[in-house]
Amino acid sequence: MAVRSAVEADADAIARVCVRARRAGYRAFMRPDQLDGVPEAVRAELWQRRLRAGATRWFVLVSADPEVAGYGMVFAPSCDADADARVAELAALYVDPDAWGRGVGTALVTRALDGLRERRFSELTVWTLADNARAVAFSRRLGFTPDGHRFDDPTTGLPTMRLRRPVAIRRWRQRLRRDSLV
Numbered sequence: 001m002a003v004r005s006a007v008e009a010d011a012d013a014i015a016r017v018c019v020r021a022r023r024a025g026y027r028a029f030m031r032p033d034q035l036d037g038v039p040e041a042v043r044a045e046l047w048q049r050r051l052r053a054g055a056t057r058w059f060v061l062v063s064a065d066p067e068v069a070g071y072g073m074v075f076a077p078s079c080d081a082d083a084d085a086r087v088a089e090l091a092a093l094y095v096d097p098d099a100w101g102r103g104v105g106t107a108l109v110t111r112a113l114d115g116l117r118e119r120r121f122s123e124l125t126v127w128t129l130a131d132n133a134r135a136v137a138f139s140r141r142l143g144f145t146p147d148g149h150r151f152d153d154p155t156t157g158l159p160t161m162r163l164r165r166p167v168a169i170r171r172w173r174q175r176l177r178r179d180s181l182v
Contacts, residue, residue, distance in 0.1 A: 001063055001065055001103060001104065001107040002063065002064055002065040003061055003062070003063050003064075003107050003108055003110075003111040004061065004062060004064060005059065005060070005061060005062075006051055006060035006061060006062045006071060007051060008048055008051040008052050010047075010051065010062050010064070010068055010071075011044050011045075011047035011048035011051055012044045012047075013062070013064075013067065013068035014043075014044075014047045014060075014062065014068060014071045015040045015041075015043035015044035015046075015047055016040060016044075016068075016096075017068060017069070017070060017071060017094050017095070017096045018043055018071075018092075018094050019040045019043065020096050020097055021070075021094035021095055021096060021097060022035055022094070023035050023036075024097040025094075025097070025132070025134070025135070026129075026132075029129055029131060029132065029156070029158055030156055030158070034155075034156060057075060057076065057077070058073060058074060058075045058076065058091070059073075059074055059076065059115065060072070060073045060074075061073075061074075061108050061111050061112060061115075062108075063095075063099075063104045063107055063108055068096075069095060069096050069098075069099040069102075069104045070093070070094060070095035070096060070099060070104040070105060070108055071092070071093075071094060071108070072090060072092060072093045072094075072105075072108040072109065072111075072112055073090075073091045073092040073093075074088055074089065074090055074091065074112050074115075074116070074124075075088060075089040075091045076088040076089075076116060076119060076121060077089075077121070078125055079091075080125065080162075082149075083125070086120070086121050086122040086123070087121065087122065087123045087124075087125060087164075088112075088116050088121045088123070088124050088125070088167070089124070089125045089126070089127075090109070090112065090124055090125065090126040093105055093108060093109065093126070095108075105138060106142065109142050112124070113167055116167045117167050117168060121167050122166065122167055122168075123164050123165065123166055123167060124144075124164065124165055124167055125147070125162055125163065125164040126139055126144060126162070126163050126164075127160050127161070127162050127163075128160065128161060128163065129153075129158050129159070129160055129161075130150065130158075130159040130160060130161040131158070131159065136161075136163070139163045140163075142165065143165040143166075144163035144164060144165045145163060145164065145165065146161055146162070146163050147162055147163065147164045149161070149162040150162070
């Protein structure tokens with residue numbers, strides 16, 4: 001699966017994936033007005049500005065073979081107040097619902113971990129809705145475990161939990177290959 005750094009021309013596709021994935025993945029947790037709050041065109045403009053500006057503290061990856069099927073955004077280092085400089089954060093990971101179960105999310109996380117390993121980061125964290133069993137199970141398959149930090153999201157009021165994993169551990173890849181998820 002082709003994973004590469006996002007470029008400005010990916011902005012429309014990233015916005016489309018985000019809107020479609022949020023609507024499908026969060027339907028059971030959020031009201032329709034929460035899911036439809038930011039139009040795709042506004043998201044595309046935001047992504048275009050973000051990708052045009054570039055950054056040193058974050059990077060965005062896309063899975064494109066040939067069209068963008070998913071993206072991941074990593075803050076390196078993490079924005080969490082309790083994180084040291086060697087902890088990164090998977091700030092966003094969205095896969096188009098038509099590509100769910102095809103290894104897109106796994107490929108994006110794998111590439112992010114490879115990049116973080118090269119930059120000598122020690123851990124990667126991710127925040128997810130505590131009741132989102134699909135996202136929690138996906139994270140656990142990739143070696144993330146809950147670290148006990150939780151809060152109620154101020155926008156939605158929904159309980160959110162943080163999971164973390166060491167960057168260097170590769171054993172989960174063997175398990176994924178065995179389970180035919182990669």
